[in-house]
Amino acid sequence: xxxxxxxxxxxxQGKQLFAGHGVPVPEGRVADTVxxxxxxxxxxxxxxxxxxxxxxxxxxxxxxxxxxxxxxxAEEHAKAILGMDIRGxxxxxxxxVHQVWVEGASEIEAEYYASIILDRxxxxxxxxxxxxxxxxxxxxxxxxxxxxxxxxxEPSEGFGVEQAxxxxxxxxxxxxxxxxxxxxxxxxxxxxxxxxxTLIEVNPLVVTKSGDVIALDAKVTIDNSALYRxxxxxxxxxxxxxxxxxxxxxxxxxxxxKLDGDIGILGNGAGLCMSTLDVVAQAGGDPANFLDAGxxxxxxxxxxxxxxxxxxxxxxxxxxxIFGGITRCDExxxxxxxxxxxxxxxxxxxxxxxxxxxxxxxGLLADADLPDLHVEKTMLGAxxxxxxxxxTA
Amino acid sequence: xxxxxxxxxxLVISGLTGREGTFHGMRNRDYGTDLVAGVTPxxxxxxxxxxxxxxxxxxxxDEKGANTSMIFVPARFASAAxxxxxxAGIETVIAITEHIPVHDMLATYWKARDAGVxxxxxxxxxxxxxxxxxxxxxxxxxxxxxSIGVVSKSGTLTYQIGNELKQAGLGNSSIVGIGGDPIVxxxxxxILELFEKDDETELIVMVGEIGGDAEERAADxxxxxxxxxxxxxxxxxxxxxxxxxxxxxxxxxxxxxxAEAKKxxxxxxxxxxxxxxxxxxxxxxETIGAKA
Numbered sequence: 001x002x003x004x005x006x007x008x009x010x011x012x013q014g015k016q017l018f019a020g021h022g023v024p025v026p027e028g029r030v031a032d033t034v035x036x037x038x039x040x041x042x043x044x045x046x047x048x049x050x051x052x053x054x055x056x057x058x059x060x061x062x063x064x065x066x067x068x069x070x071x072x073x074a075e076e077h078a079k080a081i082l083g084m085d086i087r088g089x090x091x092x093x094x095x096x097v098h099q100v101w102v103e104g105a106s107e108i109e110a111e112y113y114a115s116i117i118l119d120r121x122x123x124x125x126x127x128x129x130x131x132x133x134x135x136x137x138x139x140x141x142x143x144x145x146x147x148x149x150x151x152x153x154e155p156s157e158g159f160g161v162e163q164a165x166x167x168x169x170x171x172x173x174x175x176x177x178x179x180x181x182x183x184x185x186x187x188x189x190x191x192x193x194x195x196x197x198t199l200i201e202v203n204p205l206v207v208t209k210s211g212d213v214i215a216l217d218a219k220v221t222i223d224n225s226a227l228y229r230x231x232x233x234x235x236x237x238x239x240x241x242x243x244x245x246x247x248x249x250x251x252x253x254x255x256x257x258k259l260d261g262d263i264g265i266l267g268n269g270a271g272l273c274m275s276t277l278d279v280v281a282q283a284g285g286d287p288a289n290f291l292d293a294g295x296x297x298x299x300x301x302x303x304x305x306x307x308x309x310x311x312x313x314x315x316x317x318x319x320x321x322i323f324g325g326i327t328r329c330d331e332x333x334x335x336x337x338x339x340x341x342x343x344x345x346x347x348x349x350x351x352x353x354x355x356x357x358x359x360x361x362x363g364l365l366a367d368a369d370l371p372d373l374h375v376e377k378t379m380l381g382a383x384x385x386x387x388x389x390x391x392t393a
Numbered sequence: 394x395x396x397x398x399x400x401x402x403x404l405v406i407s408g409l410t411g412r413e414g415t416f417h418g419m420r421n422r423d424y425g426t427d428l429v430a431g432v433t434p435x436x437x438x439x440x441x442x443x444x445x446x447x448x449x450x451x452x453x454x455d456e457k458g459a460n461t462s463m464i465f466v467p468a469r470f471a472s473a474a475x476x477x478x479x480x481a482g483i484e485t486v487i488a489i490t491e492h493i494p495v496h497d498m499l500a501t502y503w504k505a506r507d508a509g510v511x512x513x514x515x516x517x518x519x520x521x522x523x524x525x526x527x528x529x530x531x532x533x534x535x536x537x538x539x540s541i542g543v544v545s546k547s548g549t550l551t552y553q554i555g556n557e558l559k560q561a562g563l564g565n566s567s568i569v570g571i572g573g574d575p576i577v578x579x580x581x582x583x584i585l586e587l588f589e590k591d592d593e594t595e596l597i598v599m600v601g602e603i604g605g606d607a608e609e610r611a612a613d614x615x616x617x618x619x620x621x622x623x624x625x626x627x628x629x630x631x632x633x634x635x636x637x638x639x640x641x642x643x644x645x646x647x648x649x650x651x652a653e654a655k656k657x658x659x660x661x662x663x664x665x666x667x668x669x670x671x672x673x674x675x676x677x678x679e680t681i682g683a684k685a
Contacts, residue, residue: 118495120575120605123502155503196496198575225468226494259631270573271547271602274628278652279669281631290632323553325518325532355552356532379553380671 006198007222008055012101013236014200014218021191023184024214028103037078038071040102046070047105050077054095056088057136057219064097067105074102096242106216110177111204113137113148116159116189118198125153125192127163127185129171133204147171159189180213181205188215195233196226245289245312252304254291261286263390264309264318264347266302268293268327276321279379285387288315297327302335303342310345317390320351321379329353329361337368348372348389352382395522395567396542396587396594397485397513398426398461402526405430405453405483407474408465409441417465417489417530418444424533426526429457450474450481463519463528464488471515472497479510487528488514488578498576505578512578518548518570531568539564541677542588544581545600546573546607550628550670554600557674563681566593573602581611589619596622596681598673601655603629608655616662622680625659625666626673627652
C-alpha cells in the first residue's frame with residue numbers, strides 16, 4: 001500500500017547484495033565521516049570515486065559523485081558531499097547525505113544499462129538491456145527506442161543463460177563481451193528473486209578495459225511485505241527514517257507521511273485518507289501529513305495518532321475524517337476524549353464521523369463537550385471548516 | 394443479476410476459526426450469504442457457530458459443494474491457501490489478506506489464470522451484491538440494491554461513495570474491491586467487462602488511486618468496449634512525489650502514475666471524473682437521471 005510498501009536500498013547495500021550473488025562490483029568502503037572517507041581512499045588507492053549514499057537518483061547531477069586523484073581531493077570531496085542535501089529529479093526529498101561510498105575508479109571500455117522490474121500490467125518480470133548506458137533510461141527510450149531491448153520473463157521459463165544470451169545479442173552487445181554480460185544478468189535475476197526485489201537497475205553495467213563486466217551502480221527496491229523472510233534487509237529499514245514524527249509513527253505502528261502544510265489529518269484507509277488530503281487542498285488548505293489509522297482502529301491508536309500529529313509544531317488545526325466500516329465510530333470518539341485528557345491539543349479540531357456506530361460516537365462527543373472541537377456532518381463541510389480554523393488559529 | 398457473488402454463491406472461508414475470520418464470516422452469513430464451510434488445517438470436525446470446519450478446501454468442495462472461497466489467513470500462508478483453493482476446483486477466490494509478498498502473488502496469479510479461476514484481491518474488502526450475498530468486509534448497511542456497479546482499489550473510499558449514492562436515492566448491482574496491491578488477481582478491465590455484460594448494471598463507478606497504470610488502461614478499454622456510462626474518481630492529487638530511485642517504472646507503463654495523469658487519460662476518453670467522492674456520486678446521479 002502507498003506510501004511505505006517498498007524499501008529502497010542505498011547503492012552500497014545494493015552492491016553488497018549483488019556481491020552476495022556473484023555479480024562483480026568494484027572494491028569499496030562505506031564511510032560516515034571525512035576522516036573515514038580519506039582512510040578508505042588511501043586504502044583503495046587513486047583514482048577513486050566518492051559517492052553520496054542517498055535513496056534517490058540524480059546524485060551525479062547534484063554534485064554527489066566526485067573522482068579523487070589524491071588524498072587532498074578525497075578530503076575536499078568527502079567534506080563537500082557529507083552533509084549535503086540532495087533532491088531527486090522530480091523534486092523528491094531533500095535527502096541529507098550521511099554516508100559516502102568510496103570505490104576504486106574503473107577503466108571503462110563500454111557502458112550498458114540493465115534492469116529487471118515487476119511489470120504490474122503484464123503481471124510478469126521485465127528484463128531490459130541497452131548498450132547506451134550512463135544516461136538515464138528515459139533519455140535512451142526517447143533518443144533511440146530501438147536501442148532499449150525489453151523482454152518479459154515467461155513464468156514457465158524463468159530467465160537463464162538461454163534467455164539472457166538472446167537479450168544480450170538482441171541489444172547488440174559485441175560478441176566478445178556477450179558471455180560475461182549474460183552471466184551477470186542471470187546472477188542479477190537470481191538476486192532479484194532471492195531478495196524479493198521489485199526493481200533492480202544497474203546503470204551503468206560496465207565492461208572494463210580488461211574485459212570484465214561489473215556493476216558500477218545499484219538501485220534495488222525490496223518488497224516490504226517480504227521483509228519477514230529477510231532479516232538482514234529488514235534491519236536496514238530502521239536507519240532510513242529521519243523525520244521525528246515519521247519515526248514516532250513507525251514505533252507506534254502507524255502509517256504516516258510528513259507533508260509541508262499546517263493542517264493535521266487523520267483518516268481511516270489509505271484511499272479515504274488520500275481523498276481527504278485532496279478535498280482539504282481543494283478547500284484552500286495545506287495538509288501537514290498523511291496518517292492512515294487503518295481498519296478497526298481502537299481508542300489507543302487514536303491517542304497515538306494525536307500524539308504524533310500534535311508533536312509537529314507546524315500544525316494549526318486538525319481534521320479527523322472517519323468512515324467506519326470495520327472501524328467503529330464510538331471507539332474513535334472514546335479515543336479523542338481520552339486523548340484530550342492526556343495531551344494538550346493546543347489547536348482546534350474538526351471531526352467528521354460517519355458509518356458504523358456514528359450516532360453513538362457523536363453522542364459521546366456531544367456529552368464530553370470538549371473545547372474547540374467542531375463536529376461536521378460531511379467530508380466537504382469538515383474540510384472547509386478546518387481550513388477556516390487553520391487560517392484564524 | 395449481479396456479478397461475482399450472488400444467490401448461487403456457496404462460500405468456504407479459509408481462516409474462519411480466527412478472531413477476524415469468525416467476526417466477518419458470521420456477518421457475511423447473517424447478511425444471507427450461503428456460508429457452507431470453513432477450513433483450518435487440523436481443526437476438521439469442529440464447527441464455528443454451526444458452520445462445519447474441514448482440514449482442506451477440497452473436502453469443503455466435495456462435501457458441501459463450495460464454489461467460492463474467501464481467504465482470511467495471515468499473509469505468509471495466504472498464497473498457499475489461494476493455491477489450495479485453485480487446486481480444489483473453486484471457481485472464484487476472494488483474498489482479503491493484506492501484505493502478501495509480491496513474488497508469491499506473481500506465481501499465484503498465473504496459477505489462477507492458467508486454471509481459469511477468477512481471483513479478486515488480495516488486500517481488498519471483497520465483493521458485495523446487495524440483497525444477495527456479501528463476501529468480505531464491506532459494511533453492507535451502507536449500500537442498497539440498485540443499478541450502479543462500483544469497482545474500486547480502495548475500501549473506505551468505496552464506503553464513502555456508496556453512502557453518498559444511497560443518500561442520493563441510488564443503489565448498487567455489485568461493489569467490487571479489487572485491491573491496490575502491485576499484483577491483483579483482477580484489474581479494473583476484468584470487472585468492467587463483467588459489469589458491461591450484467592443486465593442489472595446501468596452505470597459504472599470506477600474508483601482509482603495513484604500508482605501503476607490500471608486506470609489509464611481502463612480508460613482505453615472503456616472507449617473500445619464499454620457501452621454503459623462510466624463515472625470515475627481518483628484519489629491522491631496532493632500526494633507528495635514518492636521517492637523514486639530507478640526510472641524503469643515509468644518506461645514500461647508510459648505513464649507517470651500520478652492522479653493528474655490518470656484524470657487526463659480518463660477525460661480524454663470522455664469519462665467524467667469527480668473532484669471529490671461527493672461530486673462523483675452527484676455525477677453518477679445526474680448521469681443516471683435520478684433525483685439527486
